[in-house]
Structure formats: C-alpha cells, structure tokens
Amino acid sequence: MTLFRHPEDRLPVALILAVFACDLAVFGLSTAWWPPVLWMIALTIPKGWICSWNHHHQHLSVFRPAWANRLLELVFGFQTGVTSQTWFLHHVVGHHINYLDQSKDESAWARADGSVMGEHEYSLLTTATAYPRAWTVGAKYPKARATFVRMGIAQALLLAALVVWKPWNAVWVFALPMVVSLYLTAWATYFHHAGLSTDDHNEASYNILHRGYNRMTGNLGYHTAHHSRQGLHWSKLPELHRKLAFKIPATCYREPGIPFVWFGTEEKVVLSEAEIAALAGGADDDPGRGAAA
Numbered sequence: 001m002t003l004f005r006h007p008e009d010r011l012p013v014a015l016i017l018a019v020f021a022c023d024l025a026v027f028g029l030s031t032a033w034w035p036p037v038l039w040m041i042a043l044t045i046p047k048g049w050i051c052s053w054n055h056h057h058q059h060l061s062v063f064r065p066a067w068a069n070r071l072l073e074l075v076f077g078f079q080t081g082v083t084s085q086t087w088f089l090h091h092v093v094g095h096h097i098n099y100l101d102q103s104k105d106e107s108a109w110a111r112a113d114g115s116v117m118g119e120h121e122y123s124l125l126t127t128a129t130a131y132p133r134a135w136t137v138g139a140k141y142p143k144a145r146a147t148f149v150r151m152g153i154a155q156a157l158l159l160a161a162l163v164v165w166k167p168w169n170a171v172w173v174f175a176l177p178m179v180v181s182l183y184l185t186a187w188a189t190y191f192h193h194a195g196l197s198t199d200d201h202n203e204a205s206y207n208i209l210h211r212g213y214n215r216m217t218g219n220l221g222y223h224t225a226h227h228s229r230q231g232l233h234w235s236k237l238p239e240l241h242r243k244l245a246f247k248i249p250a251t252c253y254r255e256p257g258i259p260f261v262w263f264g265t266e267e268k269v270v271l272s273e274a275e276i277a278a279l280a281g282g283a284d285d286d287p288g289r290g291a292a293a
Helices: 007-029 034-059 066-080 086-098 119-140 142-165 167-193 211-217 223-228 234-244 273-280
Strands: none
Touching: 007 034, 007 066, 007 167, 034 066, 034 086, 034 167, 034 211, 066 142, 066 167, 086 119, 086 142, 119 142, 119 167, 142 167, 223 234, 234 273
C-alpha cells in the first residue's frame, strides 16, 4: 500500500518534518537562554505557512494509514497550535458548510448587528473560540470528536512532559509558538472572506495569485476554488481557478502579506478584463502576483 495519497505531498511533509527535527534539536541542545527565543522569532512566519499545510491535511489527509496521520498531526499540533481533528470539526464540517451565513459560521467575521469586525477583534475571537467551537460541532460527528479528545489529551501530556523536562526551552520552542501560530492562522483567515456578504460561492472569497505565496501555502490563494470543491487536493486548485475565473468578480482579489509584500499588504486588487482572460488561459503561473502583476 502506498503511504501517501498524493505524491505531491512528499516534499512538503519532508520539509515540515525537517523543521520539527530542528525544533527538537533547539529544544534538546540549547543551554543558553537566547537560542530558543531566536528560534521562535525566526520560525514565526514559516510556521504560519505550515498552518496552511495542516489545513490541507484536515481537508484531505496526507497518508492512507490512520496511524501515520495521527503521528503527523502531533507534529502539526506542536507547530501550529491546532491539534488532530480540530480544523476538521471547526473548519471542514463547520466553516465550509456555514460560511455564507454569518449567524452560523464558526469563523464569522460579522458582529451580531451585521457590521464587519476589525481584523484583530476577529483574530482574537476566533483564536479564543477555536477549540470550544470544534467541540460543539463535534456533537454531530462523535467519531471525529473522540479522536479530537484523545489526541488533544496526548498532545497536552507530551507538551507537559517537555515543560517539566526543560521549562524555558519548551515554552519558547513549543508552547508560545503554538499560541502564536493559532492566532496567525485566525488572522490570515480574516482576509479570506471579511466583508463579502453574499449567497454566491463565487463571490464569497478573496483570492491571492502571488506565485511565492501559493508555493509556500499550497495554493491557499485560490480560495474560491477551494470553497467550490473543498475536498480537492491543493495541487489541483490552480486548474479549477482557471475554470472559474470568469465567474469570480474582478474585485475578489488581494495582495499577500509579509514577507511577499512589504507595502500594501493584504490590499484589495481589481483585475482588468484582460487580466481575467489571461488568468483563465493559465497566466496565473507568472511570477509575482500572476495575471494582476
């Protein structure tokens, strides 16, 4: 039996495991106070990208055997703050089903009065409620919730053991990055949908065409395509986006954030008719922002 469902996942998983090996090395070998602190700062953005790969894994698991997926999820848990089945419950069978209805959306960007939350207000709320909302959604999916609980306990016990062993190193290499990564995940999702009040799936997401951003996040920028077929493997999203290009409003595009763009990060982009036509023809593989460049 082939271990990977899709061969395209081999390189990302190898890189993610390499980062985790470095985490363990910094944790285990650091005797001064500063290496763990410096490591956390240096890896903040890369671990933000790893959050995207955890997201993809929750939609379509990387491995065929369940045991391999659980082990990978322990690694993801330490790197992203999102443990096994959390995003499946909160995001896959929560947000993706309800995102057009802000009264039900597990990642709602609208306040009760219908006004749009600020990005940090949304991020703090989504971070604080991620696990309670996952638990609530899990009432409809008892098997997934049971795994969520078991793996959550295992993750907590492993983290506690690391803290007891080397408190300072464990806090800076694992505990704090878990919280920061969860917050950054929530912050990134704000720019996917905030302010788009519609019943049309083609008009409900912002897209990012930047080549570097999509390489690091596994094509997360093709967000309309992702919501159109959430079970589609990340490697196939650009092709689906091409097919949907003429259905997606020209106003449903954004710039990426740091480090891909340092000025005007997350700015809205309006594509011309010619750019959309070029995008539909495959020009989204151009360097930089793609067809909008």
